[in-house]
Amino acid sequence: MTTSMQNNEEFLVDSHCHLLFSHFKSVLPRGDASSDFDEKYAVDAVIKRAVDANVKYMLLIGTELSDVSELRDISDKYDNVFRTVGIHPLEAAKHHQLYSFDEISGAIRDNCKHVKSVGIGEIGLDYHYERESKNQQKEIFNLQLGLAKECDLPVSIHSREASDDVADILKDHPSVKGVIHCFSGEKRFAEKVLDMGFYISISGTITYKNAIELRNSLKYIPLDRLLIETDSPFLTPDSFPETPGLFRKKVNEPAFVAHVAKGISERLDVPLQEVMYHSSKNFFELFSKAAAYINR
Ligand SMILES: [Zn+2]
Numbered sequence: 001m002t003t004s005m006q007n008n009e010e011f012l013v014d015s016h017c018h019l020l021f022s023h024f025k026s027v028l029p030r031g032d033a034s035s036d037f038d039e040k041y042a043v044d045a046v047i048k049r050a051v052d053a054n055v056k057y058m059l060l061i062g063t064e065l066s067d068v069s070e071l072r073d074i075s076d077k078y079d080n081v082f083r084t085v086g087i088h089p090l091e092a093a094k095h096h097q098l099y100s101f102d103e104i105s106g107a108i109r110d111n112c113k114h115v116k117s118v119g120i121g122e123i124g125l126d127y128h129y130e131r132e133s134k135n136q137q138k139e140i141f142n143l144q145l146g147l148a149k150e151c152d153l154p155v156s157i158h159s160r161e162a163s164d165d166v167a168d169i170l171k172d173h174p175s176v177k178g179v180i181h182c183f184s185g186e187k188r189f190a191e192k193v194l195d196m197g198f199y200i201s202i203s204g205t206i207t208y209k210n211a212i213e214l215r216n217s218l219k220y221i222p223l224d225r226l227l228i229e230t231d232s233p234f235l236t237p238d239s240f241p242e243t244p245g246l247f248r249k250k251v252n253e254p255a256f257v258a259h260v261a262k263g264i265s266e267r268l269d270v271p272l273q274e275v276m277y278h279s280s281k282n283f284f285e286l287f288s289k290a291a292a293y294i295n296r
Pocket of ligand 1: 122
């Protein structure tokens with residue numbers, strides 16, 4: 001697929017991260033009290049550390065229409081950074097109020113024409129934080145799945161305490177393919193979406209001590225359907241057994257996707273190289289527009 005893959009040099013891909021500076025700032029109070037925060041977490045520094053950690057490609061995930069231009073600036077600047085555009089379920093009510101469906105469709109459609117815009121996301125349903133906006137979430141989710149079909153792009157799905165409804169809605173859009181981001185471990189949901197041809201992405205939660213359901217479900221995900229992600233700046237992996245919990249206080253960043261791959265490799269007892277190979281290959285199979293871009 002890629003030159004590097006032909007040479008059997010494995011690398012990592014962070015299939016889901018948020019690099020907007022405001023996000024990084026928003027998690028600062030949680031930990032890492034370094035005084036040089038601004039410089040350390042400037043997007044350029046974060047991307048450089050990722051590349052140094054063999055994270056060769058990153059997918060920046062949109063959550064609302066207002067982040068489109070900032071995501072475009074970053075992904076246009078870096079050859080190895082791609083982006084998606086989409087409305088997160090927790091932003092659905094706001095967009096419902098602010099825009100007509102025509103306006104939303106127009107903005108997403110326009111953005112999807114761009115060569116570095118390789119998917120629609122993150123989209124889905126979140127009943128953990130917002131049950132009251134259920135109907136608006138469903139409408140915005142359906143709208144964006146229709147756009148994914150129209151633009152022939154994969155979707156990045158967010159599902160929290162809503163897996164039955166997510167699976168039901170996906171069934172209404174059989175030609176749309178995508179990935180369930182930050183899979184929580186619900187086996188029945190995994191089976192349903194795998195049947196529909198979806199990929200499943202594992203985040204740093206695989207390293208958490210209490211992620212028992214996820215660890216048990218991992219073996220049911222075929223290696224050729226597995227993606228890895230950080231969901232930066234959230235969900236920092238907990239990968240330092242000598243200081244449990246300490247790492248999680250740090251701001252997560254794409255470089256740490258290496259810990260996710262390592263966590264999967266240890267728990268599945270398959271070589272790390274194999275996890276790297278499959279998750280990278282799967283990424284470019286699903287996000288084929290990114291593959292076309294790097295092979296251009
Ligand atoms: Zn996300």
